[in-house]
Amino acid sequence: MNKTEHLSKRQLQALQTRENLLNAGRIIFLEKGFQKATMTQINELAKTGYGTAYLYFRNKDELFTALMENIMKKMYEVADRPFQPQTKQEAYAQIKEQTRLFLQLALEEKEMMQAINEATGVSEIVREKWNQIRLRFITAITKDITQVQQSGLARKKVNTVLIAKGWFYMNEQLMWDLVLNAITDDINDIAETITDLYTGGLYK
Amino acid sequence: MNKTEHLSKRQLQALQTRENLLNAGRIIFLEKGFQKATMTQINELAKTGYGTAYLYFRNKDELFTALMENIMKKMYEVADRPFQPQTKQEAYAQIKEQTRLFLQLALEEKEMMQAINEATGVSEIVREKWNQIRLRFITAITKDITQVQQSGLARKKVNTVLIAKGWFYMNEQLMWDLVLNAITDDINDIAETITDLYTGGLYK
Amino acid sequence: MNKTEHLSKRQLQALQTRENLLNAGRIIFLEKGFQKATMTQINELAKTGYGTAYLYFRNKDELFTALMENIMKKMYEVADRPFQPQTKQEAYAQIKEQTRLFLQLALEEKEMMQAINEATGVSEIVREKWNQIRLRFITAITKDITQVQQSGLARKKVNTVLIAKGWFYMNEQLMWDLVLNAITDDINDIAETITDLYTGGLYK
Amino acid sequence: MNKTEHLSKRQLQALQTRENLLNAGRIIFLEKGFQKATMTQINELAKTGYGTAYLYFRNKDELFTALMENIMKKMYEVADRPFQPQTKQEAYAQIKEQTRLFLQLALEEKEMMQAINEATGVSEIVREKWNQIRLRFITAITKDITQVQQSGLARKKVNTVLIAKGWFYMNEQLMWDLVLNAITDDINDIAETITDLYTGGLYK
DNA sequence: TATGAATGAGCATTCATTCAT
DNA sequence: TATGAATGAATGCTCATTCAT
Numbered sequence: 001m002n003k004t005e006h007l008s009k010r011q012l013q014a015l016q017t018r019e020n021l022l023n024a025g026r027i028i029f030l031e032k033g034f035q036k037a038t039m040t041q042i043n044e045l046a047k048t049g050y051g052t053a054y055l056y057f058r059n060k061d062e063l064f065t066a067l068m069e070n071i072m073k074k075m076y077e078v079a080d081r082p083f084q085p086q087t088k089q090e091a092y093a094q095i096k097e098q099t100r101l102f103l104q105l106a107l108e109e110k111e112m113m114q115a116i117n118e119a120t121g122v123s124e125i126v127r128e129k130w131n132q133i134r135l136r137f138i139t140a141i142t143k144d145i146t147q148v149q150q151s152g153l154a155r156k157k158v159n160t161v162l163i164a165k166g167w168f169y170m171n172e173q174l175m176w177d178l179v180l181n182a183i184t185d186d187i188n189d190i191a192e193t194i195t196d197l198y199t200g201g202l203y204k
Numbered sequence: 205m206n207k208t209e210h211l212s213k214r215q216l217q218a219l220q221t222r223e224n225l226l227n228a229g230r231i232i233f234l235e236k237g238f239q240k241a242t243m244t245q246i247n248e249l250a251k252t253g254y255g256t257a258y259l260y261f262r263n264k265d266e267l268f269t270a271l272m273e274n275i276m277k278k279m280y281e282v283a284d285r286p287f288q289p290q291t292k293q294e295a296y297a298q299i300k301e302q303t304r305l306f307l308q309l310a311l312e313e314k315e316m317m318q319a320i321n322e323a324t325g326v327s328e329i330v331r332e333k334w335n336q337i338r339l340r341f342i343t344a345i346t347k348d349i350t351q352v353q354q355s356g357l358a359r360k361k362v363n364t365v366l367i368a369k370g371w372f373y374m375n376e377q378l379m380w381d382l383v384l385n386a387i388t389d390d391i392n393d394i395a396e397t398i399t400d401l402y403t404g405g406l407y408k
Numbered sequence: 409m410n411k412t413e414h415l416s417k418r419q420l421q422a423l424q425t426r427e428n429l430l431n432a433g434r435i436i437f438l439e440k441g442f443q444k445a446t447m448t449q450i451n452e453l454a455k456t457g458y459g460t461a462y463l464y465f466r467n468k469d470e471l472f473t474a475l476m477e478n479i480m481k482k483m484y485e486v487a488d489r490p491f492q493p494q495t496k497q498e499a500y501a502q503i504k505e506q507t508r509l510f511l512q513l514a515l516e517e518k519e520m521m522q523a524i525n526e527a528t529g530v531s532e533i534v535r536e537k538w539n540q541i542r543l544r545f546i547t548a549i550t551k552d553i554t555q556v557q558q559s560g561l562a563r564k565k566v567n568t569v570l571i572a573k574g575w576f577y578m579n580e581q582l583m584w585d586l587v588l589n590a591i592t593d594d595i596n597d598i599a600e601t602i603t604d605l606y607t608g609g610l611y612k
Numbered sequence: 613m614n615k616t617e618h619l620s621k622r623q624l625q626a627l628q629t630r631e632n633l634l635n636a637g638r639i640i641f642l643e644k645g646f647q648k649a650t651m652t653q654i655n656e657l658a659k660t661g662y663g664t665a666y667l668y669f670r671n672k673d674e675l676f677t678a679l680m681e682n683i684m685k686k687m688y689e690v691a692d693r694p695f696q697p698q699t700k701q702e703a704y705a706q707i708k709e710q711t712r713l714f715l716q717l718a719l720e721e722k723e724m725m726q727a728i729n730e731a732t733g734v735s736e737i738v739r740e741k742w743n744q745i746r747l748r749f750i751t752a753i754t755k756d757i758t759q760v761q762q763s764g765l766a767r768k769k770v771n772t773v774l775i776a777k778g779w780f781y782m783n784e785q786l787m788w789d790l791v792l793n794a795i796t797d798d799i800n801d802i803a804e805t806i807t808d809l810y811t812g813g814l815y816k
Numbered sequence: 817t818a819t820g821a822a823t824g825a826g827c828a829t830t831c832a833t834t835c836a837t
Numbered sequence: 838t839a840t841g842a843a844t845g846a847a848t849g850c851t852c853a854t855t856c857a858t
Contacts, residue, residue, distance in 0.1 A: 010858075014821060039849065049823035054850065121325020155404075162378070162389060162397045169377035170370040177369065185366060193366045198401070200359075218838065243832060253840035255834075264832065422817065447853060457819035459855075468853065529733020563812075570797060570805045573789065574782040581781030582774070593774060601774045606809070608767070622837075626842065651828060661844035666829065 018056045020046040025063050030111045034064060034119035034126070061125035068116060068129055071109050078102050079137045083144045088153055092199050099171055100191040106175045107187065113179040137168045167198055222260045224250040229267050234315045238268060238323035238330070265329035272320060272333055275313050282306050283341045287348045292357055296403050303375055304395040310379045311391065317383040338376070342368045371402055426464045428454040433471050438519045442472060442527035442534070469533035476524060476537055479517050486510050487545045491552045496561055500607050507579055508599040514583045515595065521587040545576045575606055630668045632658040637675050642723045646676060646731035646738070673737035680728060680741055683721050690714050691749045695756045700765055704811050711783055712803040718787045719799065725791040749780045779810055 024046035028037045039060055043050050057063035078101045085091035106113050119126040141164035148154040174190055177183040183190075228250035232241045243264055247254050261267040282305045289295035310317050323330040345368035352358040378394055381387040387394075432454035436445045447468055451458050465471040486509045493499035514521050527534040549572035556562040582598055585591040591598075636658035640649045651672055655662050669675040690713045697703035718725050731738040753776035760766040786802055789795040795802075 010819085010821070017821080038847095043824095051824060051851075052822055055821070055823095060849075155400075159389065159393065159397050162387075162394060163401055165381065165387075166374040166378060166398045166401060170374045173373035173377065174366070174370060183366075183369075185363065189363065190366060193363050194370045196359075197367055197370060214838070221838080242830085247841095255841065256839055258833070259838070418817070425817080446851085451820095459820065460818055462854070463817070563808075567797065567801065567805050570786070570795075570802060571809055573795070574786060574806045574809060577785035578778040578782045581785065582778060585777065591774075591777070593771065597771065598774060601771050602778045604767075605775055605778060622840090622842070629842080650826090655845095663830075663845060664843060667842070667844095672828070 017046075017048060017052065021048060021053050021056060021063065022066060026067055026112075029064060029067065029115050034115055035122055039063075061119075061123045064115075064119055064123070065126055065129045067112070068126070071105070071112060071116075072129070072133055074105050075102075075133050076136055078105060079133075079140045083140075083147065085148065085151075085153065088199070091148060091153055092195060095199065096191045096195040099195055100187055102171055103175055103178060103187040103190060106179055110179055113175075117176055117179060134168065134172070137171075138164045141168055170194055170198075218260075221250075221252060221256065225252060225257050225260060225267065226270060230271055230316075233268060233271065233319050238319050239326055243267075263329075265323075265327045268319075268323055268327070269330055269333045271316070272330070275309070275316060275320075276333070276337055278309050279306075279337050280340055282309060283337075283344045287344075287351065289352065289355075289357065292403070295352060295357055296399060299403065300395045300399040303399055304391055306375055307379055307382060307391040307394060310383055314383055317379075321380055321383060338372065341372045341375075345372055374398055374402075425454075425456060425460065429456060429461050429464055429471065430475060434475055434520075437472060437475065437523050442523050443530055447471075467533075469527075469531045472523075472527055472531070473534055473537045475520070476534070479513070479520060479524075480537070480541055482513050483510075483541050484544055486513060487541075487548045491548075491555065493556065493559075493561065496607070499556060499561055500603060503607065504599045504603040507603055508595055510579055511583055511586060511595040511598060514587055518587055521583075525584060525587060542576065542580070545579075546572045549576055578602055578606075629658075629660060629664065633660060633665050633668060633675065634678060638679055638724075641676060641679065641727050646727055647734055651675075673731075673735045676727075676731055676735070677738055677741045679724070680738070683717070683724060683728075684741070684745055686717050687714075687745050688748055690717060691745075691752045695752075695759065697760065697763075697765065700811070703760060703765055704807060707811065708803045708807040711807055712799055714783055715787055715790060715799040715802060718791055722791055725787075729788060729791060746780065746784070749783075750776045753780055782806055782810075 021042065024042045025037075028041045028045060031037075032041070037060075039053055040050065042063070043053050046053070053063060057066060078098060081094070081098055081101075083091075083094055083098075085094055116126065116130065120130050121127075138161070142160050145154065145160045145164055149156055149160070171194070174183070174194065178185075178187070178190075225246065228246045229241075232246050232249060235241075236245070241264075243257055244254065246267070247257055250257075257267060261270060282302060285298070285302055285305075287295075287298055287302075289298055320330065320334060324334050325331075342365070346364050349358065349364045349368055353360055353364070375398070378387070378398065382389075382391070382394075429450065432450045433445075436450050436453060439445075440449070445468075447461055448458065450471070451461055454461075461471060465474060486506060489502070489506055489509075491499075491502055491506075493502055524534065524538060528538050529535075546569070550568050553562065553568045553572055557564055557568070579602070582591070582602065586593075586595070586598075633654065636654045637649075640654045640657060643649075644653070649672075651665055652662065654675070655665050658665070665675060669678060690710060693706070693710055693713075695703075695706055695710075697706055728738065728742060732742050733739075750773070754772050757766065757772045757776055761768055761772070783806070786795070786806065790797075790799070790802075
């Protein structure tokens with residue numbers, strides 16, 4: 001028991017250090033952006049030695065992706081929302097809500113998302129991480145489409161994956177527009193508009 | 205006249221030099237990608253002095269964007285295709301064809317598009333250039349939507365720009381997937397599938 | 409008695425740990441070479457804590473030199489071979505045999521010698537250790553020369569130390585050539601050739 | 613002619629810059645040793661931009677080896693001295709003189725040789741450069757031995773290369789001893805002593 | 817005797833861009 | 838119009854070693 005307590009102290013200390021680095025990283029990355037942020041700045045802010053960060057993160061990219069974990073988890077929750085509509089109306093409501101939550105989440109973490117957007121173009125590792133999120137959504141959407149097709153709600157399209165991708169990309173890019181302040185529409189309006197399009201099509 | 209002729213010669217010479225640099229640039233950029241390509245390599249291949257490129261292009265980014273001009277022109281042609289459908293069927297056909305042409309063009313210039321994709325994440329200037337293309341498409345699509353709404357073919361959606369963006373983003377991202385070999389579907393199938401979705405919606 | 413026994417156990421444990429570290433060190437050093445070998449790797453292989461190695465060895469260099477001890481002991485045995493020739497022929501035979509043993513020993517420990525060769529250029533401590541071996545040989549050879557001079561077998565040269573050094577350096581460098589695969593001659597031939605030169609000179 | 617003059621000016625300037633870097637390099641390398649010398653220090657002393665040195669030398673190692681060129685040239689001259697003795701006495705005199713010149717040259721450039729000795733253990737490139745010098749000597753000596761064997765002055769040894777190597781290594785290592793102040797003997801004495809051994813052997 | 821978290825020094829190198837000629 | 842010598846900013850990462858526990 002003494003030993004466990006002893007180890008616990010050390011582990012706690014280490015956990016604290018990791019937390020400090022993460023906090024410092026968040027501040028520096030959001031302030032400077034991914035490229036301009038330096039490990040030195042982060043270590044200084046965390047008041048840890050220059051090499052300490054490398055004890056917990058293989059490199060700058062992985063420190064950043066660790067910071068993405070939180071968002072990813074939330075994104076996954078949105079992606080994996082249960083989807084079992086009985087009617088077209090239910091489907092519409094649930095899809096719209098998912099889109100809204102997706103946009104809302106992005107806006108809640110606006111600064112971090114901006115950093116991710118930048119990092120994505122620069123770091124292979126971050127790009128891959130983001131692609132995991134994309135994949136999760138696309139996979140989930142694909143499943144959802146298949147389901148509503150089977151339940152007779154949706155048309156029998158040939159390529160569900162393609163539609164899932166298309167639909168997600170529409171969501172994703174509008175999300176980036178929001179995050180980068182390229183559009184200022186209300187997320188409710190956006191969700192409604194594109195869900196309308198997705199579910200009902202443009203033409204009469 | 206003598207003077208003019210002399211200037212003309214020099215101008216021709218200059219044009220030739222510019223052409224050499226562009227050709228060299230194309231080769232190097234496609235071979236190495238945007239980041240790894242160096243001005244030195246380009247100048248060497250063009251057999252011009254190390255500073256000569258800067259007489260014609262403000263910097264590396266602008267040499268690259270100059271190389272994008274050709275593609276942009278073709279993209280603009282696709283974006284600006286006349287769109288005056290009388291029936292839903294005509295609309296569908298024309299939209300599908302536009303999508304198909306867009307994807308086809310990207311695939312025809314696959315290597316260059318790969319370089320653009322990379323450069324877009326790295327260079328502000330290239331990103332802006334690409335955004336011009338986006339804007340052109342979105343503007344054109346917005347106009348098209350407005351038109352079909354007025355002609356009674358399409359539903360009266362509130363936010364045409366949002367729909368235009370969404371639709372374009374769907375096209376764009378699937379285009380990148382194609383260019384980066386993330387999907388291998390036939391472009392006809394892709395065009396058909398997403399045009400179906402766009403025009404008719406997913407649900408019955 | 410209980411206490412002594414207890415200490416004894418600990419001492420044995422400690423000896424075991426030291427042995428583990430040495431074994432791990434040997435494996436890592438031979439595999440990676442001196443510079444590329446890391447204390448972390450050694451500790452991991454020995455399954456000891458990261459700081460444990462420093463309980464037994466002041467630093468990386470001393471862990472390495474500890475690994476040299478075995479070779480040094482054997483080298484010393486070769487250096488200190490009794491040398492009391494009655495005739496020139498006996499002298500020749502004994503010298504040649506010493507040279508041969510020296511080369512043989514080096515080849516038997518080829519990999520370790522390669523590591524030593526590398527380490528010698530990098531680590532002051534290892535260099536000093538190797539210089540101890542050199543000194544031992546040179547001292548012994550000096551004594552031998554003095555002896556054969558006094559017994560009338562050899563010419564009365566002025567500077568016996570210089571000759572001893574010269575002769576040893578000839579041996580040493582050819583040994584390195586062998587160890588580093590720069591020459592592939594049979595060690596017997598080498599021993600014979602240079603002993604011929606040493607004892608009889610190049611000229612008639 | 614104007615053009616040539618123009619080019620000449622530039623080339624002269626460039627040559628001057630290269631010279632400045634070389635001079636600065638010499639000073640810094642001799643002062644700090646190979647490892648502790650930094651390119652920044654050298655550039656600062658040469659009053660050139662931080663990247664300028666890399667215009668003339670691929671890296672730190674090559675700047676150093678450029679500094680060795682001068683010594684190498686002189687070494688080569690010593691190595692390639694004509695050797696056509698008619699008698700054993702002439703051979704002895706010429707060999708001794710070559711050894712003396714070799715040691716003398718090393719002592720004249722003592723500090724640089726110390727730096728080379730250090731660099732040799734650390735830099736692969738420098739090591740290779742030094743091996744070129746070794747090879748030049750060994751090749752020349754091999755030729756010399758073959759010659760005196762054919763002219764009947766020397767015994768017909770089997771392996772001339774081995775003897776050449778042995779003889780050179782003896783010279784080389786004593787040279788390092790001198791350069792590193794491990795021995796303080798007069799170079800004349802050294803040359804005489806080891807030439808005696810080489811030509812006449814140790815034994816009567 | 818053992819652990820392992822924490823430390824922090826230390827530096828080569830690239831390459832877009834400029835500007836004197 | 839062309840040259841090419843010169844510039845200089847900018848930073849991640851390793852790993853031997855220490856020391857509190």
